Amino acid sequence: MSPQKPLRVAVTGCNGKVGKHAVDALLAAGHEVFGIDRQPPGRDDINSIVADLTDYGQTFDALGSVGWDILGDTTDHAFDVVVHLAAVPHPRMFGNAETFANNVTAAYNVFEACRRLGLRDIVLASSETVLGVPFDDTITYLPLDENSPRRGRNAYGLSKLLIEQIAEEYTKNDPELRVTALRLSYVQNVEEYAEYPDFADDLDYRIWDLWSYIDGRDTGTALEKALHYQPRGFETFLIVADDTVMPIPTPDLVNARFPNVSVKGELGDRTPLLSNEAAKQRLGFHPQHSWRDHVSAER
Numbered sequence: 001m002s003p004q005k006p007l008r009v010a011v012t013g014c015n016g017k018v019g020k021h022a023v024d025a026l027l028a029a030g031h032e033v034f035g036i037d038r039q040p041p042g043r044d045d046i047n048s049i050v051a052d053l054t055d056y057g058q059t060f061d062a063l064g065s066v067g068w069d070i071l072g073d074t075t076d077h078a079f080d081v082v083v084h085l086a087a088v089p090h091p092r093m094f095g096n097a098e099t100f101a102n103n104v105t106a107a108y109n110v111f112e113a114c115r116r117l118g119l120r121d122i123v124l125a126s127s128e129t130v131l132g133v134p135f136d137d138t139i140t141y142l143p144l145d146e147n148s149p150r151r152g153r154n155a156y157g158l159s160k161l162l163i164e165q166i167a168e169e170y171t172k173n174d175p176e177l178r179v180t181a182l183r184l185s186y187v188q189n190v191e192e193y194a195e196y197p198d199f200a201d202d203l204d205y206r207i208w209d210l211w212s213y214i215d216g217r218d219t220g221t222a223l224e225k226a227l228h229y230q231p232r233g234f235e236t237f238l239i240v241a242d243d244t245v246m247p248i249p250t251p252d253l254v255n256a257r258f259p260n261v262s263v264k265g266e267l268g269d270r271t272p273l274l275s276n277e278a279a280k281q282r283l284g285f286h287p288q289h290s291w292r293d294h295v296s297a298e299r
Contacts, residue, residue: 036062060109090156131151
């Protein structure tokens with residue numbers, strides 16, 4: 001797949017926090033975007049279909065969509081890439097059982113529909129929670145990376161972990177299938193940065209994800225980069241900003257809360273404790289946004 005070639009891309013969960021940034025980035029790159037969500041997207045720059053992805057029939061129908069008018073129908077190979085974002089987006093938004101059932105069922109339905117429709121390129125929104133959020137001092141080393149052990153510590157994290165496992169099994173069964181899973185850190189929009197300087201008052205307020213985050217605009221860029229990833233099979237990438245949410249240097253954070261955890265390499269003042277090096281080296285993704293661009297770290 002050439003990075004210069006405009007692609008036809010299905011985006012599930014196009015109305016969500018990440019979905020809106022994904023659609024913006026894909027359109028800006030010249031791709032043809034088709035949205036899939038439980039509600040119409042409320043924007044007129046893409047075509048879309050309303051579908052509940054926990055229903056396999058609706059999922060299959062949506063991912064076969066080819067028509068842009070009333071004469072449209074369904075077909076195999078309808079899209080170049082499927083970007084699967086649709087999910088309950090964080091723990092305790094709904095009950096645990098509903099969160100788990102929704103996320104895992106929707107992902108299975110997407111993978112299975114793609115298999116039957118001949119769609120062999122999938123970009124998956126995973127999460128840093130698969131590494132054991134909320135993190136504690138049982139972590140093996142810092143910064144964590146793609147090789148860190150997976151652990152589902154709540155219903156949401158467990159759903160994301162099992163979705164990765166399902167994706168991996170699908171790629172084992174089909175050597176032509178590619179699933180690129182982006183482990184998105186805590187996704188933030190500009191208006192959410194106003195409180196960041198005050199985080200210095202409480203080291204533990206955001207310790208649960210090792211003080212990591214990613215600007216929503218950068219999630220769109222990362223997803224667009226992942227469209228063009230060539231290797232077949234299953235692979236994961238942490239998508240994290242180049243700094244932490246804290247106005248306090250990273251070595252001081254580690255010394256204060258993880259003094260007995262092994263540190264790999266040198267930690268700069270802003271080094272994130274979830275490593276984004278693999279995404280930089282293999283996807284060509286480099287975060288462009290920081291909370292420091294919008295509010296001062298000084299109080």
